[in-house]
Amino acid sequence: MKKKEIPVTGMSCAACALSVEKTLSNSPGVKSASVNYANHVALLEWEEDVVSLEKLQKEIQSTGYGLMIEDVLREDLEKMQLEAYQKLKKKTTYAGILALPVFLIGMFWMEMPYGNYIMWTLTTPVLLVMGRQFFIQAWKLAKNRQANMDTLVALSTGIAYIYSSFNTFFPEFLASKGLEVHVYFEAASVIIFFILLGKTLESGAKAGTGAALKKLMDLQPSDLIVLEEGKEIPKKTAEVRTGEVVLIKPGQKIPLDGKVLEGSSYVNESMLTGEPLPVLKEKDAKVFAGTINSTGSFTFVAEQIGSETFLAQIIQRVKSAQGSKAPIQKTVDKVAGIFIPVVLAIGLLTFFVWGFSGVQDSWLRGMLALITVWVIACPCALGLATPTAIMAAMGKGAEMGILIKDAESLEKGKSINTLILDKTGTITEGNPKVIGTNFSENWNEKDASAIKAIESKSEHPLAIAISDYFEKTIPENNLSEFRSETGKGVSAKSGEDTFHIGTSKWLSSLQVEMTGPLVKESSQALEEGAIVVFAAKNRELVAVFKIADPIKQTSIQAIQELKQMGINIHMLTGDQTKTASWVAKETGIEHFKAEMLPQDKASYLKALQSKGLHVAMAGDGINDSEALSLADLSIAMGKGTDIAMEVAEVTLVHSDLSQIPKTLQLTKKTVKIIRQNLFWAFIYNIIGIPIAAGILYPTFGFLLNPMIAGAAMALSSVSVVSNSLRLRK
Structure with missing residues (x-):
């Protein structure tokens, strides 16, 4: 298998x-x-x-x-898809340029000299060049006794064109039988344009579907260095086998999953965990494909390769989630499959009923009724019902900083009753900052200048946070003996004074007295989940820095507003429990889970869905991509990773949680408009097709003219577009 x-x-x-x-x-x-x-x-x-x-x-x-x-190759497939999309846009543009004058002449200037010949000249390339694929596909399907919307488009426009061409070059035939000579070039050309436009809008909405997977795949480097008997051997990542030893240098991406053998370094795992702080990797620590090494070097043994890596599993899960069909799409598929053969059958039945009716010119009237049925039943309104609403919603959303991906996203938003929030970068700002300090009695500006200078020489995020805290302080320029100890801290001499900045345990090992008011003050910060960094001068504790990822100013208000809308809020994070607990308490979130890996978030989301809940997920990192793909509605922060935004169906440009209530309101209004559009499109066909077939003729003597059918078809499309534009208000 x-x-x-x-x-x-x-x-x-x-x-x-x-x-x-x-x-x-x-x-x-x-x-x-x-x-x-x-x-x-x-x-x-x-x-x-x-x-x-x-x-x-x-x-x-x-x-x-x-x-x-x-x-x-993925690149070749993407190139083919882009070329097809560009070709479709070009066809649509040319069809619109040619169809506009045909429409104006056919609707308003029918008596202009040589009008029919001008319309024939302009309509011919619209059908035979821009709309050629409809006729080719319809013919292929006909040979296999199948039909789709191409069949309906080809038949309706083809018959209208042939009939109109005949009347243009042989007008005396119908005139001699006492019938009015009409042409329906505007119906044929406008139908082709509208269908092409619908396909272009649809293709545009679907463009970039594979971009998220592409970015995920690009995280894994294609080349690496393997150590064999002490020698560095360049290899392709795909050629590496389990058990081989891989060398990782500063700044490199880690290509496979494995276990550290020698060396140590900080590794940025934010693309997997979403947390901003690099993680120390020493002997026996696990490393994962796609993560980024910082300044150190180390070797690791490859344990998971190819499709076994953590990154590859995320890619596969995202692909599976993206490939699933929304319920509304399945319904539309079934309706579309029934609609076309029914309309074809009604048209043919109309032709024969008229032909055998015995009325004057019965077969001619049957042909006109056949044309009218297929012209009026052309699925322009159905084709425009969703794309026009999407365009209007996207435009309105963009004004509010909300980028919506497609119609499925809008449909899903209507029923959301549960929201999962990532912590870092979603509820919080995503960058560690000093949120509190305590200084000894002997603290002075010279000490601040020294610590500013020392921390400025380090690339560690905590050092950057402390350096930024002293932004207005001028750093000392007489540092010496600078030393950095991985996972512990940094030290240096400033003039005659020696400074040590780092963890409590490290300073204690240096005989720094870790007692007194400053240490007591740090206890509360630790309980709240903050990171505490200590600074000592000549083995005397002089400063304590409390560092945390601050909660965004708008997060608390947005969460309260969502709760008022009846949305249940859950927070999931890879951060420590104390930090998660503090953030949940400050924001009023009752349900939270800490220290979660990407698959844990996905499992938690699935568990909620299994209870019948409709779950939205908001996140900003690669670690959120699997859960985002599985969510009923996925929302990405605009300042997050490109991959999160590509996977997500909604992107909040300003990374502001207050946009989520607006998003849910917009989705509800848009779904309402789409359903109205589909309803009127179907009602139009349900009422229009019987009238076009002549159901009113026996009682009222009324037979719908194909010209009016063409106008009604155009009007149905205009009504759908007009209804969609209400979203802009």
């Missing part, structure tokens, strides 16, 4: 994905097939000894689609 994600080509609507999925699922040897129209990928599981990919590819090709079974 093999399982693989395979790109699918040639799909133009949700019905296409259903058709490919059905064909694959019905093939002998295929255990399961799920085709995602959002990213044009089929997740296939099959028995290799029963059916080959080549055979499945031929089966799909026979239905008018394609499977890219050859392994394609």
Whole structure:
């Protein structure tokens, strides 16, 4: 049994994905097939000894689609997708330029000299060049007795074009039978433009779907250095085997998971844990792929390689989460699959009913009714119902600093009743700062200058925080004997005085007296989860620095507002329990968990979802990416990592929690608009199609003119757009 994600080509609507999925699922040897129209990928599981990919590819090709079974480089696939999107935008632009004068002539200047010939000249390239793919795909499907929206578009515009062309060059035929000679070029050209526009908007919304995975994959370096008998041997990461010894130099990314053998250094694991402080790695400490080494060097033995690494597992989980289908999309897929054959059948039935009705010119009237049914039933309003609402919502959201990814995000936001918040960078600012100090009686400005100078020579985040605290102090320039001890602190001489700055344990080992008021003052800070750094001068304690990641000014108010909306708040963090407890108490959060790894956050989220809760997740780091992908609505802080923002469905530009209540309100209003659009689009077809077929003719003698049907079709689209624009208010 093999399982693989395979790109699918040639799909133009949700019905296409259903058709490919059905064909694959019905093939002998295929255990399961799920085709995602959002990213044009089929997740296939099959028995290799029963059916080959080549055979499945031929089966799909026979239905008018394609499977890219050859392994394609990620960069090449992205390039192909971008080129297709740019080509679609260009077609849409040209179609709009040509369709506009056709629409104006057909609707307002029908009597202008040579008007029909001008419209024919402009409409022909719209159909045969810009809209060519609709006719090609419809023909491929017809050969396999299948149909999708391309079929409906091709039939309605094709018949309208052929009928109008006939009347343009042979107007006397209908005139001799006492019938008015009309052309419907504006309907054909505008339909093509609107469908292309809808596809362009849809493609734009889906653009960048794989960017998050790309960034995750780019975290792992492709090259590394392996030690073999004391020699440094360059290798590709993919060539390394379990048990080999890897050398990591300052500033390098760690390529694989493993255990430190020799050396020590601080490693920035914020892309996994979300916490800002680098972690000391000494002998036997675990290191993970994608994390970044600081200034030291060390060697480690590779224990997890390839798909076994922590980073690779996160990538796979994100891919699985992104590939899932939203419930509303499944419903729309089913409706689309039924809508098209029903409309086709109604059109043909209308033609024959009229033809055998016995009324004057019955077959001609049947043809006009057939055209009218297919023109009025063209799914322009359905195609625009969601994209126009998305555009309006995105525009309004952007004004408020809220970036929304797609329609699914908007649909999910309506039912959210639980919110998970990451701590660092989401509730807090994400940068350690000195929040309190205590100085001895002998403290003076000269001591401040010395400590400023010493800490300025260190790249440790805590040293930077202390140095920044003395921003207006001029540092001493007579330092000597500077020394840094990993995990302990720093020391140096300033003139005749020796300063030691670091942990309580380290200063005690240097015979610094760690008693008295300053030490007592630090106890409360430790209980609140703050980090405490001590400074001694000539073995006398002179200063205590309390360092913490401050809570954002707007976080407390935003959390209270969310609670008033009935949202249950949970805080998950990789930080220590004391710090998490203090932040939860200060912000009024009742549910929190500390010291959590990425998979712990994902498991916690799943547990909430298993209780029937609709869960949103807000975070800013790579460590949040798995949970973000699994959440019913994922929200990223704009000042967080690019990966968190790419995975998330909503990005808050200002990294302000007060935007989350606004986001949820906007999603509810937008979903309401989308549902109204879909409702009116369907009602339009439910009412319009019977009238177009002639249901009112026996009672009132009324037969809808295809020209009016074209106008009604355009009006339905305008009404959908107008309704969507209400979101801007």
